[in-house]
Amino acid sequence: MARPKSEDKRNAILAAATRVFADEGLAAATARIAKQAGVADGTLFTYFSSKDELLNQLYLQLKAELREVMMADYPRDAALEARVRHVWQRYVAWGAANAHKRKTMAQLGMSERVSAESRAQGSAGFADITALQAEGLGTGPLCDVQPTYFGALMGALADVTMEFMAREPASADRYRDAGFAVFWNGITTKT
Amino acid sequence: MARPKSEDKRNAILAAATRVFADEGLAAATARIAKQAGVADGTLFTYFSSKDELLNQLYLQLKAELREVMMADYPRDAALEARVRHVWQRYVAWGAANAHKRKTMAQLGMSERVSAESRAQGSAGFADITALQAEGLGTGPLCDVQPTYFGALMGALADVTMEFMAREPASADRYRDAGFAVFWNGITTKT
Amino acid sequence: MARPKSEDKRNAILAAATRVFADEGLAAATARIAKQAGVADGTLFTYFSSKDELLNQLYLQLKAELREVMMADYPRDAALEARVRHVWQRYVAWGAANAHKRKTMAQLGMSERVSAESRAQGSAGFADITALQAEGLGTGPLCDVQPTYFGALMGALADVTMEFMAREPASADRYRDAGFAVFWNGITTKT
Amino acid sequence: MARPKSEDKRNAILAAATRVFADEGLAAATARIAKQAGVADGTLFTYFSSKDELLNQLYLQLKAELREVMMADYPRDAALEARVRHVWQRYVAWGAANAHKRKTMAQLGMSERVSAESRAQGSAGFADITALQAEGLGTGPLCDVQPTYFGALMGALADVTMEFMAREPASADRYRDAGFAVFWNGITTKT
DNA sequence: AATGAATGAGAATTCATTCAT
DNA sequence: AATGAATGAATTCTCATTCAT
Numbered sequence: 001m002a003r004p005k006s007e008d009k010r011n012a013i014l015a016a017a018t019r020v021f022a023d024e025g026l027a028a029a030t031a032r033i034a035k036q037a038g039v040a041d042g043t044l045f046t047y048f049s050s051k052d053e054l055l056n057q058l059y060l061q062l063k064a065e066l067r068e069v070m071m072a073d074y075p076r077d078a079a080l081e082a083r084v085r086h087v088w089q090r091y092v093a094w095g096a097a098n099a100h101k102r103k104t105m106a107q108l109g110m111s112e113r114v115s116a117e118s119r120a121q122g123s124a125g126f127a128d129i130t131a132l133q134a135e136g137l138g139t140g141p142l143c144d145v146q147p148t149y150f151g152a153l154m155g156a157l158a159d160v161t162m163e164f165m166a167r168e169p170a171s172a173d174r175y176r177d178a179g180f181a182v183f184w185n186g187i188t189t190k191t
Numbered sequence: 192m193a194r195p196k197s198e199d200k201r202n203a204i205l206a207a208a209t210r211v212f213a214d215e216g217l218a219a220a221t222a223r224i225a226k227q228a229g230v231a232d233g234t235l236f237t238y239f240s241s242k243d244e245l246l247n248q249l250y251l252q253l254k255a256e257l258r259e260v261m262m263a264d265y266p267r268d269a270a271l272e273a274r275v276r277h278v279w280q281r282y283v284a285w286g287a288a289n290a291h292k293r294k295t296m297a298q299l300g301m302s303e304r305v306s307a308e309s310r311a312q313g314s315a316g317f318a319d320i321t322a323l324q325a326e327g328l329g330t331g332p333l334c335d336v337q338p339t340y341f342g343a344l345m346g347a348l349a350d351v352t353m354e355f356m357a358r359e360p361a362s363a364d365r366y367r368d369a370g371f372a373v374f375w376n377g378i379t380t381k382t
Numbered sequence: 383m384a385r386p387k388s389e390d391k392r393n394a395i396l397a398a399a400t401r402v403f404a405d406e407g408l409a410a411a412t413a414r415i416a417k418q419a420g421v422a423d424g425t426l427f428t429y430f431s432s433k434d435e436l437l438n439q440l441y442l443q444l445k446a447e448l449r450e451v452m453m454a455d456y457p458r459d460a461a462l463e464a465r466v467r468h469v470w471q472r473y474v475a476w477g478a479a480n481a482h483k484r485k486t487m488a489q490l491g492m493s494e495r496v497s498a499e500s501r502a503q504g505s506a507g508f509a510d511i512t513a514l515q516a517e518g519l520g521t522g523p524l525c526d527v528q529p530t531y532f533g534a535l536m537g538a539l540a541d542v543t544m545e546f547m548a549r550e551p552a553s554a555d556r557y558r559d560a561g562f563a564v565f566w567n568g569i570t571t572k573t
Numbered sequence: 574m575a576r577p578k579s580e581d582k583r584n585a586i587l588a589a590a591t592r593v594f595a596d597e598g599l600a601a602a603t604a605r606i607a608k609q610a611g612v613a614d615g616t617l618f619t620y621f622s623s624k625d626e627l628l629n630q631l632y633l634q635l636k637a638e639l640r641e642v643m644m645a646d647y648p649r650d651a652a653l654e655a656r657v658r659h660v661w662q663r664y665v666a667w668g669a670a671n672a673h674k675r676k677t678m679a680q681l682g683m684s685e686r687v688s689a690e691s692r693a694q695g696s697a698g699f700a701d702i703t704a705l706q707a708e709g710l711g712t713g714p715l716c717d718v719q720p721t722y723f724g725a726l727m728g729a730l731a732d733v734t735m736e737f738m739a740r741e742p743a744s745a746d747r748y749r750d751a752g753f754a755v756f757w758n759g760i761t762t763k764t
Numbered sequence: 765a766a767t768g769a770a771t772g773a774g775a776a777t778t779c780a781t782t783c784a785t
Numbered sequence: 786a787a788t789g790a791a792t793g794a795a796t797t798c799t800c801a802t803t804c805a806t
């Protein structure tokens with residue numbers, strides 16, 4: 001090995017891909033990504049064996065980043081609502097602040113080019129969140145469905161919410177809070 | 192007119208496109224669609240001037256179909272909850288029964304190839320639904336956000352729900368009802 | 383024969399072809415010509431069995447028209463110069479007044495799609511002109527080359543001249559006369 | 574640089590294009606040119622961004638070559654006639670010896686796909702020739718028309734002449750000299 | 765005869781991937 | 786490892802021509 005693969009270059013490619021995919025869709029040419037990343041066309045393929053591989057790795061990276069963001073400072077001992085709110089706020093703030101990443105993530109989430117394996121692996125780290133469901137929602141609407149439904153629901157609500165936040169930045173906070181209210185009211189039982 | 196343009200052929204192409212796009216994504220080749228529709232490659236372009244045109248027309252058709260499905264037998268005079276439930280049930284049943292259409296619709300909804308104009312036109316018929324928000328939710332979480340947020344929220348929840356229904360058909364009804372409960376609880380104020 | 387082929391339609395197609403080819407080149411679609419002519423796409427092919435056939439017929443028609451123009455009022459008994467001048471003036475005036483025809487003619491003249499047979503037939507009527515060479519140029523530069531060279535030379539000079547006349551209409555007469563002077567001086571011997 | 578863009582390949586493509594265009598017209602497929610040049614279909618587009626670009630570059634190359642041929646050994650201090658004759662002989666000899674180039678050049682000259690800019694650039698090097706007009710022709714037929722008319726006239730006469738030379742090689746020299754005589758007599762004043 | 769929809773063989777590009785340097 | 790030229794399969798769209806009406 002004359003030169004070891006550079007972590008910097010790998011990251012540059014992933015960052016460029018995030019931007020380019022957000023702007024042009026997943027059909028964007030790898031050459032465009034390479035140029036944006038400041039590497040040669042061929043170099044992209046020494047870091048990612050194929051475009052599909054790049055797509056999957058990018059998916060995993062974004063998922064991992066999102067997880068970190070959501071879990072940083074997680075108030076493990078707070079009340080259920082506080083913890084759910086924490087996760088929601090972080091998620092939504094991240095999406096609002098990182099439009100590229102959010103858009104690309106949304107596209108990757110829908111693409112058949114992201115493998116089932118990547119999806120499984122990408123969801124793995126969200127155990128804590130999935131666990132929230134089991135905890136206090138035993139008598140709520142979600143009492144007898146798959147725990148993953150909980151996460152999917154939150155993701156869907158958050159996506160819509162972020163979309164509106166991006167569209168009307170002046171009302172961003174209102175959407176953030178309305179979204180949370182809908183979510184929280186929705187999953188808990190009325191008394 | 193020598194041979195009038197055949198409505199059947201147009202529909203065959205749209206139906207084929209729905210299937211092919213669901214299976215292969217919007218990047219699927221027009222040639223594949225033509226073959227599936229039983230027409231020559233070139234014929235597709237006598238009905239749709241370009242692939243983008245096909246995409247937009249398909250979007251409009253699916254939206255129109257969905258609207259009809261949701262609005263058939265609409266209990267205009269029933270209580271708010273009954274009406275919202277009606278819409279939800281129809282939506283979700285349609286999606287569960289028409290996986291192709293649902294998947295393609297989801298992709299079209301995200302694609303930048305569907306024009307703003309098509310989106311506007313496609314949403315036009317959903318006024319009744321958007322109006323639901325104004326009606327009884329004056330004090331709920333959605334009291335001071337755009338009315339379109341209501342529809343987007345419902346769409347997002349329904350999509351997730353249909354996805355799980357398709358994945359676990361045995362529990363389809365459970366998801367359908369859980370989804371509605373989350374939605375209804377979410378948008379109404381707890382007392 | 384339910385309806386006899388209409389000479390009008392045939393002429394409309396030829397006229398449309400002249401305009402369209404002048405504007406878009408010989409690669410123009412037959413459908414465009416049909417539309418311009420006010421007939422259906424297929425109708426063009428009942429008058430001309432193929433696009434090549436149309437090209438060849440158009441070539442012949444334009445050649446014939448040009449011949450008529452040049453030969454009308456031909457001063458058969460005038461001096462050589464007067465006759466050559468007559469031909470030149472008519473040619474050049476026709477080209478200046480019929481830009482479409484001139485341009486299309488120029489393209490047809492260069493196209494390999496116009497058959498040798500059409501060329502032969504198209505040139506047939508120009509015997510009088512070719513004959514001019516034999517007459518008085520026995521001692522000039524053209525004394526021992528093919529007589530057709532004479533006609534080709536005049537055509538080439540006239541084409542260039544018409545091009546400049548079209549480009550600078552204000553100086554049209556100047557070019558017309560300069561062109562003739564060059565031609566006449568060129569083919570006659572200096573004394 | 575990994576593999577520098579090869580000047581050889583670029584030239585092979587231009588040479589192939591010259592041959593193919595001469596044989597089949599400018600409508601010839603780029604794939605045919607690529608095959609003739611011994612490169613892959615796509616390679617043509619790494620050297621020329623589009624077919625139009627190829628057409629324009631080819632035009633410029635042929636013009637440049639023609640200029641070099643005409644200007645090599647130019648007898649700058651000889652009499653006017655000697656200089657005009659030099660140019661004529663070189664032009665005509667080049668065309669007779671390079672039928673492909675001559676035919677393709679003629680087609681490019683007429684094509685609306687060659688831009689005004691290319692034409693301007695292509696003509697730039699012919700200043701010496703255009704200058705010939707000003708010099709001794711002040712009292713001839715061309716005394717009060719655009720100087721470019723001079724060059725166009727020579728080009729037209731030379732084209733016709735080369736055509737006949739190609740058609741009757743045995744009389745090539747006769748046509749060459751007859752053509753020059755017509756040209757020279759034509760542009761100079763009779764005394 | 766007239767119409768214009770239907771056909772399918774190309775045409776010019778594009779692009780993921782390979783490979784010589 | 787890095788580069789970017791080379792590759793050729795695949796794609797969208799065009800168009801001369803045919804043929805059902």
